[in-house]
Amino acid sequence: MPKRAALKDIAQKVGVSTALVSYVLNNQEEEKRVGKEIAARIRQAAADLNYTPNQIARSLKTSKTHTIGVIVADIHYRFTSGVTKAIEAACQQLNYTVIYGSSNEDPAKFARLVHLLVDRQVDGLIIVPVMDCKKEIDYLHRHEIPFVLIDRIPPNVEANIISIDNVKAAHRSALHLAKTGHRRIAFVSYQSGLLNLAERKNGYLAALAEAGLSPDPALIKEIAGRRPADGVTDRVTDEVKQAIDDLLALSPACDSIFFATDTLAVEGLRHINALHIPVPERLGIVSFDESEAFELFYCPITRGRQPLADIGRIAVDTLIDTMHHPTTKKKVLLGTEFIIGKSCGET
Amino acid sequence: MPKRAALKDIAQKVGVSTALVSYVLNNQEEEKRVGKEIAARIRQAAADLNYTPNQIARSLKTSKTHTIGVIVADIHYRFTSGVTKAIEAACQQLNYTVIYGSSNEDPAKFARLVHLLVDRQVDGLIIVPVMDCKKEIDYLHRHEIPFVLIDRIPPNVEANIISIDNVKAAHRSALHLAKTGHRRIAFVSYQSGLLNLAERKNGYLAALAEAGLSPDPALIKEIAGRRPADGVTDRVTDEVKQAIDDLLALSPACDSIFFATDTLAVEGLRHINALHIPVPERLGIVSFDESEAFELFYCPITRGRQPLADIGRIAVDTLIDTMHHPTTKKKVLLGTEFIIGKSCGET
């Protein structure tokens, strides 16, 4: 196998300098006034030799890699794979390549990834931030590396952010439970400093207030652990079970649950199923996000669906934008779609 | 912002040549007999300047990128995200970076991706092949680029392959339906030249034979379109509906369905639900793969689960292996776990 042809080889074959070859193959023949006949011969030779430019060499010289780094929490989340799919599609159109890594919610791993990708000279980053990522964000700012945060909004951070309007979406979900006659509405979320969960809680509380219901701390359950790596979900699973058992034992009884994420809802429904609690008769349910399970559950789950494809696409657009105009700081809050199933009873 | 420090800067600061700096920072001080005191000063300077090597330059020189390319069908498939997660975890351990792209089952896109990743000089590839990928496989062979195929086994191809034993898994699934008293067992799959689906069919047929049931072409439904990009699933959805309607109208009646993939099962169950067909009383169900929905369905679905994490991990191991010993051609067929739900009735 002869090794890959380089510019030099084409130059040699045609009998010109590499400069000319470079000009022609980059379609600069006009500006650089390359002879028509020579240009044609160069193209021919390039085709004959099956030439493809060495991107590494090009990157070294131009310090542009045409690559963007994507740091997600866990590719196995529906949110993540949905958004990632859209990111990649958008990048493919723009001729960008995607390097990907997942933090698994671990700040140390997150930090390593940021540095790794920066060392690999990505032109920009799309990041699902973890807790305690202020240092890395600062690092990116200092080094003037364009980036966009998605999904979560870390506190006290200036940056491009693409997310959804969590307050509004949560408000709508909780209010729907109230409107369908529920009075003791529980909120099950993760314990986390991430602003998006805090905002979902705010939306929930606002809805209660609007419906004239008084908040009850006993109805708010915040699960300590994020779903750990590698399917070892035991801890979360157990805590969710406990939370639901607690809720069901309350008096006055809890009559409905608003799950702040799809993963929590799936865990919760599994347990509710095992306990043979009828939905929506005994317990009304609303969840955030999407899951195949929500439609196939005997009682289709009412839920707020995030526009995953939009988030991904807009994240890429915004990133490309900042790459050209580094000063722009965009904050985009997208709306969610509210899908009414049967898990809250009839309206 | 001062620009990133290079080897040259360290050399200047310490007052030595870049060669020495390179030796020290690559821990070759012993072989290259670098003075102890100088070595220490070099390390100190590197730390002071916050030096990180420019991977691009290193790659250009060594023509190793420490990057592997992953080409999948669709990251939003559970199979894909599960395997990808394991691939990335393994790569992180070995200090490899993952570049990722999805073919969306489109041979043209697949071909473009292969060339793109090869141009980016990936050290190796992990690939979920599409139909008609013989040309690209040959290309990789010709250029001596190490790669591993996963999930699907294209016909007439010599390569490292990590997959599951589809015949065996399908055989077991179909046989389970027979053992639970079903006599008119349908097989719903995709129409595709991919060998793994063909093998699942073979397993199904073998099980029928073993159970003394005669195969009936009317019970075999092969859906034409793969799930198209971007959630536009209408065509597949409609076809699945039609297939199930057809099956239910048969006489003698079809009493059970074996779905060859999770996506088909989810589509199918949605329709079965809408028709209020009771599972397992009227219709026994077995599926391939996993879905959150299978557990939350009112009647937990009996299924064969692929060892996604193992597939990913072994794919990486095998790839690293071939990178060092290019001649090895491994073919690994993993076993599947058979999870008995309630969708076939009692044993």
Place this chain on the structure above:
DNA sequence: TTATTTTGTTTAATCGATTAAGCAAATGGA
């Protein structure tokens, strides 16, 4: 005819690291 502009091409530096080969000084052996 000479000066100027235009056209077409080459030269050579550069990006940042790696690494074979070369060289000088110190050490050791006879």
Place this chain on the structure above:
DNA sequence: TCCATTTGCTTAATCGATTAAACAAAATAA
């Protein structure tokens, strides 16, 4: 004392492309 080794470091080529600057030849202007 003289030659051979060892030690410690530098030089310079290289990977493959980009691109400013220099240059020569031809065309045009004066």
